[in-house]
Amino acid sequence: MLIVMRHNASTEDVDSVLAVIRDMGYEGRPIPGRQRVAIGLIGNDGKVNSGRLVALPGVLEVIPVTQPYKQVSREWREDSTVIELANGTVMGGRGIVLVAGPCSVESEEQILSVARSLKRAGVTVLRGGAFKPRTSPYAFQGLGREGLELLDRAREETGMAIVTEALDPEGLEMVAEYADVIQIGARNMQNYSLLRAAGRAGVPVLLKRGMSATVQELLLAAEYIVSEGEARVILCERGLRGFDDHARNMLDLTAVVSVHELSHLPIVVDPSHGTGIRTKVPPMARAAVAAGADGVMVEVHPEPDRSVSDAAQAMYPADFADLVGELRGIAQAIGRDLVAPLD
């Protein structure tokens, strides 16, 4: 940590900063410069309460030098995390994972029909919501346990792994009974009670980036889960809040590259929420693979125009199958491949 002093800071100002640093149990080392003094804080263990320094007299700025996350950091662990799901699908390796399915589980027929066509298209992980976070209290909120049962049936028939969302610590226990991967949604990325519960559930976690979360905050949220003992965390970029409504969200594909540089965790991209409209999903799924994503997560519905939620962004199964071919070509062009389909 570096404490930058104002140009006209007095010797007393510098001394009082040094005193506070000592009081917190660290060592301060002044670095005289041409225009101003800066003070290096030595011994930062990631718990320095910088707020005590930033408003002291003569202080211009306090600059963190240490990253606040540890266990998820690539700096502290070079090797990429590789996660093997119950059905053998490997995330974080050379193979790019296809996750697909409807926004909400609506009925047995719906989920089985789409699961079958997705399996044929090469998908090995099925997504589908049983508990839905909705902006309006009057919108459809999911089938609950019945939805989980239906996902289970789809898994049994197809062999696909299941990823589905939990909304609160109570619901998480139920979801953990069924899911191969527990999803934490964007609105809950900083719901710390939920993150901690997810870290104790014994199931891999897919953590979606919050709508205005920085990559650093995403990694800190992952650190919450890992610090409870669950190392199998998959990150997910799903679009940020932007100022332009040409798309529903602003898909930040550069985050894929930044996450790979800063962390050893795998990251997938959700172009469905990331764009919000069907026509934009295929090009952005392709772009995600080209950018180096470890997987894509796409909403597919047997009859999009009848979907009870997110109808506008759900793809038709046939269009999705076409997309898979393009994704495979792109993966191969950059020295990767799609994960092998289930038998």
Add this chain to the structure above:
Amino acid sequence: MLIVMRHNASTEDVDSVLAVIRDMGYEGRPIPGRQRVAIGLIGNDGKVNSGRLVALPGVLEVIPVTQPYKQVSREWREDSTVIELANGTVMGGRGIVLVAGPCSVESEEQILSVARSLKRAGVTVLRGGAFKPRTSPYAFQGLGREGLELLDRAREETGMAIVTEALDPEGLEMVAEYADVIQIGARNMQNYSLLRAAGRAGVPVLLKRGMSATVQELLLAAEYIVSEGEARVILCERGLRGFDDHARNMLDLTAVVSVHELSHLPIVVDPSHGTGIRTKVPPMARAAVAAGADGVMVEVHPEPDRSVSDAAQAMYPADFADLVGELRGIAQAIGRDLVAPLD
């Protein structure tokens, strides 16, 4: 709801939109224009699944005309909501409410000392966190029930009302035993399980705007609480995520005006989180009152430089007392006043 068709949409396109509208149980009425046809959807009860329409062939755009919130809307209830807290403090009336206190409850001495000086300054509502949502899992997380007990002692001694945060549905029950107002933090604004629980707790709720939430989303989050039966909701603007680090957050004071136009609920402003640095709190507290806020919520600590959290933004008690004088002058200049101090 208005469905705008593309310039070159065919008659079949228009017909299929009309069919989907009928299928959802509404009536569609085509409005021919000079350049394109638009279709008005008649009978919107706020539950139209617009996703089914937006991606139909020939559709350029779907424009909502009805606001998706109801009970919190000024359009449906003209009179401002006025909330009387247990100690008689009235929020949402002519009087502007002062809410102040430390970020975290740290010790009996700390909370009592600051409560006494705040009462002398005219404050009638004491804030202080017993459960703290922290970006890093390694940061101080609050005293828990002990913190609530300490707040209770401060209330007993001073007569101030207590506002304190709940982080999850379980914790909320405990908080509700002690608090006069339950605070829902910005990171939890769309934690719907928590919102529902708060709406059933029988205690007024202070709902902070999420870091990148629109005013409409804030009102929808309030609607979650109201729809569970709790009409006493106080909104709080606390700064948005911005692109410029000249302040920690981007305080959106215009939201005060927008909320008053769109909703009958009271709104207070938190200039401490809204700016993140002590020197900026007084001018922005003054600006909040001038903009028409129904209250300000300010972090004050007996020894800011020793605060375990948010040290940089906590004010000194003496500076806060000076600020109160300015706020009173501004309130009177715009035909309002501060609420009367406790005896």
Add this chain to the structure above:
Amino acid sequence: MLIVMRHNASTEDVDSVLAVIRDMGYEGRPIPGRQRVAIGLIGNDGKVNSGRLVALPGVLEVIPVTQPYKQVSREWREDSTVIELANGTVMGGRGIVLVAGPCSVESEEQILSVARSLKRAGVTVLRGGAFKPRTSPYAFQGLGREGLELLDRAREETGMAIVTEALDPEGLEMVAEYADVIQIGARNMQNYSLLRAAGRAGVPVLLKRGMSATVQELLLAAEYIVSEGEARVILCERGLRGFDDHARNMLDLTAVVSVHELSHLPIVVDPSHGTGIRTKVPPMARAAVAAGADGVMVEVHPEPDRSVSDAAQAMYPADFADLVGELRGIAQAIGRDLVAPLD
């Protein structure tokens, strides 16, 4: 244009809106709804002064239905614009164009050396700045006419087309003598005097999206150029201002898809400014091609660490040559190709 009335608007309110519409020379048609009245404005020629309506009593909102741009709109001209540069390079067709070169022209040796290696890598359009817009008045501002002369020499030797930036109407005349494509930078996207001058120069224009410009504003800026007579406009996505500093800018690749839907103009992507750091350029260049961009524009410098400007984002020539191979593979995987190299 749709004028949405408040729920409790009076008949007089509706009548006065109708009167203002008539006064402006259009026709208003009331559309009664279940909750409120809306008024359709018939005959909108794109010049309606909606400000006169939006603040009238009883008006809730004014919703534009007509797009404000015309000549650049895909709705009014289905066929994509295809632009052939002086050296035969075609932009906007099936072939994806490679534009590359240093940020600034620095010396004859620098520009010739990089031009030769780029030509070998298959690049047909050379970029390089002779006039540099710099955030600080104390930073290097470019070689001026000397830089243009050096670009000319590089063109003569290699046959590449030249794209270079103009900063103001005077400078533009000089740039137009040399350039095959005149670049308008992001900071000048709404410098209307410059746009008009560019539209009259008789040279194709590459228009970069402003740092916080919507796609609609980008298209309107293009409309300025086209409305002066220059139809050969190439748009460029180069990253937006975001709240997260994990990258210098927030590259909005979805804009490629939106531009292709809304307009017939070609669009290229600049991953160098779009990310700001060398390691992120190749993945985002790949993503741009996968998303459907008509070209990529990449900063390459013979010795990046000695570059006088944008050193951090310039690629090494050898790395760029590797990237070209990947881009070709991706282009072919989506049914396109790179434009053929020069002989």
Add this chain to the structure above:
Amino acid sequence: MLIVMRHNASTEDVDSVLAVIRDMGYEGRPIPGRQRVAIGLIGNDGKVNSGRLVALPGVLEVIPVTQPYKQVSREWREDSTVIELANGTVMGGRGIVLVAGPCSVESEEQILSVARSLKRAGVTVLRGGAFKPRTSPYAFQGLGREGLELLDRAREETGMAIVTEALDPEGLEMVAEYADVIQIGARNMQNYSLLRAAGRAGVPVLLKRGMSATVQELLLAAEYIVSEGEARVILCERGLRGFDDHARNMLDLTAVVSVHELSHLPIVVDPSHGTGIRTKVPPMARAAVAAGADGVMVEVHPEPDRSVSDAAQAMYPADFADLVGELRGIAQAIGRDLVAPLD
């Protein structure tokens, strides 16, 4: 400048950073830490090309410690800049300046009528555009020199000072003949040719913050003007691009406080563009004064509903006169006052 090395950077990495620093003519000083080495760059004269360092092997981050602006910095000049306009109005002192007038000059009757009523309300500076930057090429672009002549007539009759916008270097010369203050609009904040020309015109300059400009960029733009010799620069906050359409722009009043901390230049606030709608202008004008602005700039039109531009945000003269009374009360409540009206 501080160069932070990666945790696992080698000695060679550190040495090569030191070599590049020496090559640029500065001195590097390694600062060993518990987790990593940082290197202080000594002798920074504000011209360090940090791009040469940021992408070197082993470098994690380069952190600027010196502010890139000098002449406008409060750190280098403590005393606030006080600017006296031709008619004696003082900006930047204890008195808060009222600037008001229509968006565009439309006719002699319009400008004289509004000028008279504004003078009666206590306004001493008249604003009005003769050259208008418009997002659409088809919108009204201003009366040009005729508009300047009309402003001159209003000045002659009322004694008010005139502020009006220049769009390009050529137009600036003409504007400088008439204006008491030349306005540079938000879209041109980084139009460096225009900034330089404005710095040489011999007339005070009002510089509006760009729609997504940081405060630092605003100060750097001001530095362009000052570095050409014109020290009389007035900054203006006019709202930023935000993600929420509850108001046209996101008015960043905290910037007033930040500018006063970082710079000695005065800053005014434009709540008309800052909110975009008439009903929100008075509360935000009041908030601006309470936040410490040195002036407010408000659009007032004799008949807002007939205004050719920005009709929705223009105030009625009578409402504005009421507002002035409130602003005076607020100014006095914080120890300031409005500037005295003209005789």
